[in-house]
Amino acid sequence: APDVTKLEFFNGLGGFTADGDEYVTILRDGQSTPAPWINVIANPVFGFQVSTDGSGSTWSGNSRENRLTPWSNDPVSDRSGEVLYLRDDDTGNLFGPTALPVRHKNGVYVARHGRGYSRFEHTHHGIALDLLQFVPGDASIKISRLRIRNMSGRTRHLTLTAYVEWVLGTSRTETAQFVSTEMDSVTGGMLARNLSSGAGAGVAFIDLGGRQTSWTGNRMEFIGRNGTLERPAALVRRAALSGRTGAGLDPCGALQKSLVLKSNSSIELVWLLGEASTTNEAQAMIKRWRGADIDGAMQTVRGAWKDLLDTVKVKTPDRAFDIMLNGWLLYQTLACRLWARSAFYQASGAYGFRDQLQDSMALLIARPALAREQLLRAAGRQFIEGDVQHWWLPQTGRGVRTRVSDDRIWLGYCVAHYIKVTADEAVLEEILPFLDGPALLVGESDSFFLPTTSDESATLFEHCARALDGALAVGVHGLPLIGSGDWNDGMNEVGAQGRGESIWLGWFLHLVLLEFAPSADARGEHVRAESWRKHAAALRTSLEQNGWDGDWYRRAYFDDGTPIGSATNSECRIDSIAQSWSVISGAADPVRAAKAMAAVDRYLVRRKDAVMPLLTPPFSRSMPDPGYIQAYPPGIRENGGQYTHACAWAVIAFAKLGDGDKAAELYSLLNPINHAHTYNDALRYKVEPYVVAADVYSETPHVGRGGWTWYTGSAAWAYRAGLEWILGCRVQGATLLLDPCVPRSWTEFQVSLRYHGTHYELAFENPDRVSKGLVALTLDGTDLEASTGLVLLVDDGATHQVRVVLG
Numbered sequence: 001a002p003d004v005t006k007l008e009f010f011n012g013l014g015g016f017t018a019d020g021d022e023y024v025t026i027l028r029d030g031q032s033t034p035a036p037w038i039n040v041i042a043n044p045v046f047g048f049q050v051s052t053d054g055s056g057s058t059w060s061g062n063s064r065e066n067r068l069t070p071w072s073n074d075p076v077s078d079r080s081g082e083v084l085y086l087r088d089d090d091t092g093n094l095f096g097p098t099a100l101p102v103r104h105k106n107g108v109y110v111a112r113h114g115r116g117y118s119r120f121e122h123t124h125h126g127i128a129l130d131l132l133q134f135v136p137g138d139a140s141i142k143i144s145r146l147r148i149r150n151m152s153g154r155t156r157h158l159t160l161t162a163y164v165e166w167v168l169g170t171s172r173t174e175t176a177q178f179v180s181t182e183m184d185s186v187t188g189g190m191l192a193r194n195l196s197s198g199a200g201a202g203v204a205f206i207d208l209g210g211r212q213t214s215w216t217g218n219r220m221e222f223i224g225r226n227g228t229l230e231r232p233a234a235l236v237r238r239a240a241l242s243g244r245t246g247a248g249l250d251p252c253g254a255l256q257k258s259l260v261l262k263s264n265s266s267i268e269l270v271w272l273l274g275e276a277s278t279t280n281e282a283q284a285m286i287k288r289w290r291g292a293d294i295d296g297a298m299q300t301v302r303g304a305w306k307d308l309l310d311t312v313k314v315k316t317p318d319r320a321f322d323i324m325l326n327g328w329l330l331y332q333t334l335a336c337r338l339w340a341r342s343a344f345y346q347a348s349g350a351y352g353f354r355d356q357l358q359d360s361m362a363l364l365i366a367r368p369a370l371a372r373e374q375l376l377r378a379a380g381r382q383f384i385e386g387d388v389q390h391w392w393l394p395q396t397g398r399g400v401r402t403r404v405s406d407d408r409i410w411l412g413y414c415v416a417h418y419i420k421v422t423a424d425e426a427v428l429e430e431i432l433p434f435l436d437g438p439a440l441l442v443g444e445s446d447s448f449f450l451p452t453t454s455d456e457s458a459t460l461f462e463h464c465a466r467a468l469d470g471a472l473a474v475g476v477h478g479l480p481l482i483g484s485g486d487w488n489d490g491m492n493e494v495g496a497q498g499r500g501e502s503i504w505l506g507w508f509l510h511l512v513l514l515e516f517a518p519s520a521d522a523r524g525e526h527v528r529a530e531s532w533r534k535h536a537a538a539l540r541t542s543l544e545q546n547g548w549d550g551d552w553y554r555r556a557y558f559d560d561g562t563p564i565g566s567a568t569n570s571e572c573r574i575d576s577i578a579q580s581w582s583v584i585s586g587a588a589d590p591v592r593a594a595k596a597m598a599a600v601d602r603y604l605v606r607r608k609d610a611v612m613p614l615l616t617p618p619f620s621r622s623m624p625d626p627g628y629i630q631a632y633p634p635g636i637r638e639n640g641g642q643y644t645h646a647c648a649w650a651v652i653a654f655a656k657l658g659d660g661d662k663a664a665e666l667y668s669l670l671n672p673i674n675h676a677h678t679y680n681d682a683l684r685y686k687v688e689p690y691v692v693a694a695d696v697y698s699e700t701p702h703v704g705r706g707g708w709t710w711y712t713g714s715a716a717w718a719y720r721a722g723l724e725w726i727l728g729c730r731v732q733g734a735t736l737l738l739d740p741c742v743p744r745s746w747t748e749f750q751v752s753l754r755y756h757g758t759h760y761e762l763a764f765e766n767p768d769r770v771s772k773g774l775v776a777l778t779l780d781g782t783d784l785e786a787s788t789g790l791v792l793l794v795d796d797g798a799t800h801q802v803r804v805v806l807g
Helices: 172-178 219-223 279-290 294-309 319-340 353-361 368-379 407-422 425-429 460-469 503-522 526-547 576-584 590-604 644-656 660-670 679-685 714-726
Strands: 014-016 022-028 038-043 046-051 056-060 082-088 108-114 117-124 127-134 141-150 156-164 179-183 190-194 203-207 214-218 251-261 266-276 312-315 389-392 399-402 431-436 446-449 452-459 729-732 735-738 748-755 758-765 774-779 790-792 799-806
Touching: 038 108, 038 117, 038 319, 046 141, 046 319, 056 082, 056 266, 082 127, 082 141, 117 294, 127 294, 141 156, 141 251, 141 279, 141 294, 156 266, 172 179, 179 214, 179 251, 190 214, 190 251, 203 251, 203 279, 214 219, 219 251, 251 266, 266 279, 294 319, 312 319, 312 714, 319 353, 319 368, 319 660, 319 714, 353 368, 353 389, 353 407, 353 714, 368 407, 368 425, 368 460, 407 425, 407 460, 407 503, 407 729, 425 460, 431 460, 452 460, 460 503, 460 526, 503 526, 503 576, 576 590, 576 644, 590 644, 644 660, 644 714, 660 714, 714 729, 729 748, 774 790
Parallel strands: 758 799
Antiparallel strands: 014 022, 022 108, 038 046, 046 056, 082 156, 108 117, 117 127, 127 141, 141 266, 156 251, 179 190, 190 203, 203 266, 214 251, 312 748, 389 399, 399 446, 431 452, 729 735, 735 790, 748 758, 774 799
8 A cells, every 4th residue: 555644635545645636545454435436537529437446437429428338326336337357266266456346355455546547556365456547638448457466476377357338328228228249350359339329320349458368248147147246157157258249138348368477477458448430440449559558648648637737836835725726626627527527426418508618717728729619619509589508418409498597698708708818809700500499488497409500690799799688687676587597596486487586697797798898899889888888787776775685685586576595584594696796796885795795704604514505594494485496405505505616706705805814714615625634524524535526515414525526617616716816816818917815824825827838937925914915026027017916928938937025
């Protein structure tokens, strides 16, 4: 086992390597993680997830529509559809490099989750195993390299078996009867097809480096009647596999190879699992990767991730802050949210309109092209009328049309922010078609269908403008209509009759209208720009007149005018996001905004439990019924749990108010590392300490337990909150705006930023122990105007030194 003294934040189960790039979990003598701790490994078209215990699921093209192997979110059994087995042919003993499905209680299992790979180590009776798994950046293939070393002092006779359960669709229940397997006469690998998918179906394959000597495509043969993955019949009876393949079987893929290892000898085998469009392409992929330089391919993967994640590097007095900001948050955002769109708790494969737009904003410094691509992808899912698909499946275009009110507004917000950061005004001239489809009927909240592509196309600007124009309707309080939910989809009954209003949406829309109006002016659309500004002004008046509750801002109004988020309510007396966005929007009365955030601190920050609920008290018996949010148990997810997305917004709000101590404190509270410092902490939190959880439970008996991890937009907002608002590093075209708001205890910190081919090394000093304000700013020894906080960026290939003094 690794030396735990060299691991940072070791909690009895795992810790980070010294560079923070890898999380190492060590399971001893039957010990296990309290929930499956996974890694999501993906490129834009292929990927897999794998848990610390070794269970996993692989997909090609789309993580829901085309699973090659089964996806399971059973936290108790953590069942896998992919296994590597070794059998000691002298004793019949089964074991493997991972803790599942065959577990020996007197052994040590080590799992290393890194950016773009996972690695597993285990030694059993003198046989040392080292399994490396990754996906190359340019191929639809999963590479599993197993190194076996005999340290027992005697010759060993082993059988290696690589096993998969084929899905080739959404679920085995639907596809099993249609899957056909065959051994390829050209390569000797096993091919698998879903015959129900037609001529255009892909060809999946597995291969054991061409060394397989027996095989089967029959799961019944391999597992046995009433058998288990822990003791499959084919391995217990020690007979060679039958070689049976074809259609009409309970489909699987099992490849076997016998090995003889002399003392102190070792062998390396490569297991390939992938998919291609045709048989010829599958054969070419097998041949290519059989002879590939695996170490070289792995270094390419690690190098690509390092290049992206090293665009910005930070060093502060808060090591947990650094580890998350220097890689894990951005890795979670890109690998899981944008590429895989899958994790242990959800495998949607879909794009969420507002979800992936927000995710992409975290990539604007590291990979702006990916953000641009997402802006155009989302705009192409807009109907002629201006509303959008709430989510859609990219392979088919099927998606859901809803009355959710905030989706369309995020397009304008994200486009405006993209232009501010990149200065890419040309994006507004991109031409994109609209969608066409049946409008929602009266009383219909949503409809799932395949829309057609309209004959009408327009610029991205017009897509944004049409979306904003369609968001201007207000209710009796002069506030935006909430529809079937705003950011909080769970409040889907608040405005079901078309009259409910959202105060949070008012702050958000106010900001976006003013941010986007200059783009209308630049195109000569002065009437439109002026109407947006007038509407924003009217919103501001209505928000102050009808949103203020006395100590904080209300959240919304039901169809019948009943308020939510008011001191008069017995449930949901205060909601976080209406307060945070009163500050973020810049629209609220400054005195009231500060008072509202003080209420957040007083009622929604529970320091003893290290949680910050979205709202309090949770819904339980509220009438009128707010919607399915009330179906969650109190303190779970949106219903009064810590919804980390909102917590990141609170961090930004406190930073905008100049309270660096509070901003950093809340950031530390949402940081997953700080939920698992000790073994008991880890048992309470349960989920991964290296990626953000969407929610943390706040009510007995589950206080402090993490919920939905990986597949959450909280990661992107946590990244932006840390970099842009606490550290205050905001790129604006060819300018870097420095406006940090840090805890007063930080006397110094550093940021390294790469601008194209040029490096800027920023050294911040805080001798007076303040949170905000600059008194000195120099670039390569030349004084700049500190009050502006502006540094002009040039791409000259050099390294520039920036000195920043707070005071």
